[in-house]
Amino acid sequence: xxxxxxxxxxxxxxxxxxxxxxxxxxxxxxxxxxxxxxxxxxxxxxxxxxxxxxxxxxxxxxxxxxxxxxxxxxxxxxxxxxxxxxxxxxxxxxxxxxxxxxxxxxxxxxxxxxxxxxxxxxxxxxxxxxxxxxxxxxxxxxxxxxxxxxxxxxxxxxxxxxxxxxxxxxxxxxxxxxxxxxxxxxxxxxxxxxxxxxxxxxxxxxxxxxxxxxxxxxxxxxxxxxxxxxxxxxxxxxxxxxxxxxxxxxxxxxxxxxxxxxxxxxxxxxxxxxxxxxxxxxxxxxxxxxxxxxxxx
Numbered sequence: 128x129x130x131x132x133x134x135x136x137x138x139x140x141x142x143x144x145x146x147x148x149x150x151x152x153x154x155x156x157x158x159x160x161x162x163x164x165x166x167x168x169x170x171x172x173x174x175x176x177x178x179x180x181x182x183x184x185x186x187x188x189x190x191x192x193x194x195x196x197x198x199x200x201x202x203x204x205x206x207x208x209x210x211x212x213x214x215x216x217x218x219x220x221x222x223x224x225x226x227x228x229x230x231x232x233x234x235x236x237x238x239x240x241x242x243x244x245x246x247x248x249x250x251x252x253x254x255x256x257x258x259x260x261x262x263x264x265x266x267x268x269x270x271x272x273x274x275x276x277x278x279x280x281x282x283x284x285x286x287x288x289x290x291x292x293x294x295x296x297x298x299x300x301x302x303x304x305x306x307x308x309x310x311x312x313x314x315x316x317x318x319x320x321x322x323x324x325x326x327x328x329x330x331x332x333x334x335x336x337x338x339x340x341x342x343x344x345x346x347x348x349x350x351x352x353x354x355x356x357x358x359x360x361x362x363x364x365x366x367x368x369x370x371x372x373x374x375x376x377x378x379x380x381x382x383x384x385x386x387x388x389x390x391x392x393x394x395x396x397x398x399x400x401x402x403x404x405x406x407x408x409x410x411x412x413x414x415x416x417x418x419x420x421x422x423x424x
Contacts, residue, residue: 151421152419152420152421153342153346153349153350153418153419153420154417154418154419154420155340155341155342155399155417155418155420156340156415156416156417156418157338157339157340157341157401157415157416157418158338158413158414158415158416159336159337159338159360159403159410159411159412159413159414159415159416160336160337160338160339160412161331161332161333161336161337161412162331162332162335162337163311163329163330163331164305164306164308164329164330164331165326165328165329166191166192166302166305166326166327166328166329166330167321167323167324167325167326167327168192168194168299168300168302168321168322168323168325168327169296169299169323170194170196170199170296170299170300170323171320171321171322171323172194172195172196172300172320172321173194173195173318173319173320173321174192174193174194174195174315174316174317174318174319174320174321174327175193175194175195175317176190176192176193176317177191177192177313177315177316177317177327178190178191178192178193179191179310179313179328180310180313181310181311181312181313182309182310183309183310184307184308184309184310185304185307185308185309185310185330186304186307187303187304187305187306187307188303188304189303189304190301190302190303191302191303191304191327191328192301192302192315192327192328193300193301193302194300194301194302194321195300196296196297196300199293199296199297199300200293200297202289202293203290203293203294203297206286206287206289206290206293207290209286210283210286210287210290213279213282213283213286214283216279217276217279217280217283220272220275220276220279221276223272224269224272224273224276227265227268227269227272228269230265231262231265231266231269234258234261234262234265235262237258238255238258238259238262241254241255241258242255302327302328304330305330306330306332307332307334308330308331308332308333309330309331309332309333310328310329310330311329311330311331312326312328312329313327313328314326314327314328314329315327331412333405333408333411333412334404334405334406334408335402335403335404335405336402336403336405336410336412337373337400337401337402337403338358338370338400338401338403338416338418339398339399339400339401340398340399340401340418341396341397341398341399342396342397342399343394343395343396343397344379344395344397347375347397347399349420350372350375350399350420351372351375352372352373352374352375353371353372354371354372354420355369355370355371356369356370356371356372356401356418356419356420356421357369357370357418357419358370358401358403358416358417358418358419359416359417359419360410360414360415360416361414361415361416361417362414363409368403368410368416369403369404370401370402370403370404370418371401371402372399372400372401373400373401373402374398374399374400375397375398375399375400376397376398376399377397378397379395379396379397380395380396380397380398381394381395381396401418
C-alpha cells in the first residue's frame, strides 16, 4: 500500500513540476506570411511568351516573360547606321583639316619669306597682303572644320546614348525570376498588351516564411534576436516547427485590431518577427500558429 501511495506521489510531483516549467513559457499567436514579389515589365508591349504556370517553382534567373521589342530593335539598328555614317563623315572632315593645315603652313612659310624680301625691296606689299589673306582664309576654314568635328562627335555621343537605351529596353523585354520561389499568380497571357503598371506574375519563396507576434512590455524582456522558438500550426497541432527571432521592434505600438479583443486593443505591445524555415513546403502562408517562447536562452 505504501508503495502505491509513494508511486502516485512521485507522479503528481512530476506533473506539477512539468506544469510549473511550461507555465513560464510565452505563447503568442500569429499568422504565417510569405514575402511576395510582384513582377511588372519595364517596357510596354505585346507579350510573346508566358513560360510559367501558377504553382510552378522557379530558380533565380529563369526566363518568365518575353515581350515583343521588334520596334525597339529597329530603332537600335537605325542608331547604329547613323553612327556609322557620322563616323565616315568625321574621318573625311579630319582629312580635310589635315590638308588645310598643310596648306596653311605652306602659305605661312611663303608669307614670312615675302616679309623678309619686302624689307630689302625684293617684294611688294601687295604680295604680302595676298598671302596674309590666303592664310586667314585657310585658318577660318580650319576653324570651321574643327567646329564641324565637335558637332559630329556630340551628335554621335547623343545617338550612341540612344542606342544604349534601346539595348537596355531590349534586355528589359525579357523578365527574369529575381530569386528562387513559387509562382503564386499569373496575371497575363500571350498576346496581351502590357504596361509598366501590369503585374504579370506574383512570386514568393515559400521555403522561408515569417510570422509576427505581439508581446507586452513585461514579456518583451524575455526575447532577443537570434533566440530559438518553437511553433505549432493549427493544421499540425502536435508537430513542432523551429523558428528564430529575427526582429524585435524597440518601439511599442497599439495592439492590431484584427487579432485582439476590443479591450486589449488599447494596450501597447512590441512587434516580434520570427523567421520560419520551411524546406519541405509543408507550411503555407495564412496558417495560424502558436509560438512557444522560453526564457530567452
